[in-house]
Amino acid sequence: MINEAKIKIENLNLFIGNNHILKDINVKIPEKKLTVILGPSGCGKTTLLKSLNRLTDLYPEIKIQGKIFNGDEDILHPKTEITELRKKMGLLAQTPYPLPMNIYDNITYGLRISGRRKKRFLNKRVEYYLRQVSLWDEVKDRLKDPASALSIGQQQRLCLARGLSVDPDILLADEPTSALDPISSREIEELFVKLKQRYTIVMVTHILRQAKRVADYVIFMYLGEIIEHGPAEQIFEHPKNALTKSYIQGTYS
Amino acid sequence: MRTLVLTNFKLRRNLREKLSTFWMKCCYVLVLAMPFVLLTGLLIKSSLLFGEKSLTELIFSSEWKPMSGKFGFLPFIISSLWVTFISVIIAAPICLLTAIYLTQYARRVVLKIMQPVIDILAGIPSVIYGVWGIIIIVPFVSKVAGWFNVHSSGYSILAGAVVLAVMIIPFILNILIEVYRTIPIELSEASLSLGATKWETIKKVLTRKAFPGIISSFGLGVSRAFGETIAVLMVVGNVVHIPTGVFQAGYPLPALIANNYGEMLSIPMYDSALMLAALILFIMVTIFNMGSRYIIIHYEKKI
Numbered sequence: 295m296i297n298e299a300k301i302k303i304e305n306l307n308l309f310i311g312n313n314h315i316l317k318d319i320n321v322k323i324p325e326k327k328l329t330v331i332l333g334p335s336g337c338g339k340t341t342l343l344k345s346l347n348r349l350t351d352l353y354p355e356i357k358i359q360g361k362i363f364n365g366d367e368d369i370l371h372p373k374t375e376i377t378e379l380r381k382k383m384g385l386l387a388q389t390p391y392p393l394p395m396n397i398y399d400n401i402t403y404g405l406r407i408s409g410r411r412k413k414r415f416l417n418k419r420v421e422y423y424l425r426q427v428s429l430w431d432e433v434k435d436r437l438k439d440p441a442s443a444l445s446i447g448q449q450q451r452l453c454l455a456r457g458l459s460v461d462p463d464i465l466l467a468d469e470p471t472s473a474l475d476p477i478s479s480r481e482i483e484e485l486f487v488k489l490k491q492r493y494t495i496v497m498v499t500h501i502l503r504q505a506k507r508v509a510d511y512v513i514f515m516y517l518g519e520i521i522e523h524g525p526a527e528q529i530f531e532h533p534k535n536a537l538t539k540s541y542i543q544g545t546y547s
Numbered sequence: 548m549r550t551l552v553l554t555n556f557k558l559r560r561n562l563r564e565k566l567s568t569f570w571m572k573c574c575y576v577l578v579l580a581m582p583f584v585l586l587t588g589l590l591i592k593s594s595l596l597f598g599e600k601s602l603t604e605l606i607f608s609s610e611w612k613p614m615s616g617k618f619g620f621l622p623f624i625i626s627s628l629w630v631t632f633i634s635v636i637i638a639a640p641i642c643l644l645t646a647i648y649l650t651q652y653a654r655r656v657v658l659k660i661m662q663p664v665i666d667i668l669a670g671i672p673s674v675i676y677g678v679w680g681i682i683i684i685v686p687f688v689s690k691v692a693g694w695f696n697v698h699s700s701g702y703s704i705l706a707g708a709v710v711l712a713v714m715i716i717p718f719i720l721n722i723l724i725e726v727y728r729t730i731p732i733e734l735s736e737a738s739l740s741l742g743a744t745k746w747e748t749i750k751k752v753l754t755r756k757a758f759p760g761i762i763s764s765f766g767l768g769v770s771r772a773f774g775e776t777i778a779v780l781m782v783v784g785n786v787v788h789i790p791t792g793v794f795q796a797g798y799p800l801p802a803l804i805a806n807n808y809g810e811m812l813s814i815p816m817y818d819s820a821l822m823l824a825a826l827i828l829f830i831m832v833t834i835f836n837m838g839s840r841y842i843i844i845h846y847e848k849k850i
Binding site for chain 2: 344349377456
């Protein structure tokens with residue numbers, strides 16, 4: 295029932311200074327499924343997510359060992375074309391960070407830096423992606439307004455559309471609803487459920503109920519280690535590990 | 548008895564509350580009033596000259612013969628503008644690139660080392676910059692003028708501008724570093740994950756975000772450069788004429804005031820003219836400030 299692996303992580307270890315943040319991570323992330331990385335705050339979920347598209351490069355104090363494969367491509371290899379790699383992975387952060395431009399330019403930014411400049415093409419893409427995140431009807435009359443004028447829930451959907459605009463096949467989401475109100479959160483969740491038909495989604499969350507609602511595959515992490523991973527129903531119904539069990543049952547303290 | 552003590556206690560607390568806010572208000576009114584007091588003082592002192600001549604005549608005339616009662620401020624205004632804008636043109640790109648390098652590329656240690664260096668630069672008394680200008684910059688400018696087949700003693704607009712540029716760099720740089728440092732890293736992450744290179748991210752995203760801060764740092768640089776006196780006065784030549792090239796001497800407004808105030812007080816008109824010079828300086832700096840503020844507000848509506 296689990297598709298072929300899209301991302302393979304092999305013996306990944308990550309250090310910040312002398313702190314061992316990620317310990318011997320070995321896991322395969324299935325293609326065109328929604329994989330949830332679940333775990334309490336501070337267990338290294340976000341760091342794991344960021345090492346997938348090498349945003350860890352931004353932090354000079356991070357040392358990273360091991361291998362991550364996207365298909366056959368070795369992501370951590372220093373010779374890997376990093377901009378191309380990142381384009382294949384859309385990113386959605388905890389709080390929306392729209393680029394300091396208008397709504398239209400937020401969507402076309404990624405397209406224009408990859409050389410697409412034809413006005414008609416860009417217009418079409420903007421409409422297409424804004425429709426994908428059900429934002430088009432809300433903003434079609436004010437595409438030239440600054441993105442910061444949108445509500446925070448709209449901003450998060452805009453950021454999702456922006457991530458989709460460069461045609462990735464993987465979406466990375468770092469607690470994408472933690473800054474949003476319940477209604478906006480629900481909208482984002484529903485979008486993810488819709489999008490997982492076409493994208494490999496990796497979502498970090500510490501919200502158990504959210505994980506239960508959306509996940510196909512679950513990776514449970516604790517203190518920088520993967521405690522257990524497997525298909526969602528297996529993890530939620532029959533967790534093997536005692537730690538997973540207590541987290542799932544809400545008795546974790 | 549107990550209630551009485553309590554009421555007393557409450558009264559005293561209330562009184563203390565009122566007194567403390569009263570003093571705060573006093574201080575704030577004092578600060579608020581300062582520019583107006585200054586402005587009024589300058590207006591009163593320069594009114595003597597206004598009585599005799601029209602403002603346009605004073606500002607747009609280039610004839611400066613105090614002994615025969617001719618006060619044209621144009622040479623000084625033009626000199627000030629030249630020196631100021633050239634210094635900012637020199638300092639701005641240096642500061643911008645340094646700030647970008649220190650905050651985006653350099654390791655954190657480098658920034659930590661740079662910070663005290665910048666503070667030292669900012670703290671050096673201006674007269675030291677002036678001396679350094681005379682020893683190093685003036686001969687150098689004279690030599691450079693030679694390459695362009697221009698004869699120059701070196702005491703010139705360009706020398707003044709270079710000295711000024713070095714003086715305003717720490718101020719602009721300090722603000723710019725703060726501006727770039729406070730941009731959240733998530734914004735870079737967003738841009739990078741769309742496939743942008745680091746330089747594209749800096750140019751198209753970070754610098755856009757930083758733009759209001761950049762303008763206000765340059766605005767501060769202009770204001771400081773415009774009012775700086777001693778260091779400029781020492782290297783700029785102080786010749787009354789309208790400069791037409793950077794290798795010529797100039798005579799900025801602050802230098803005019805500093806060189807002559809106190810000596811010519813026996814001539815009331817002259818005294819009044821120097822006050823008018825101060826007033827023009829004051830107003831122009833205010834205009835620069837308002838201008839940069841306008842740009843910032845206008846821009847912030849767009850992002």
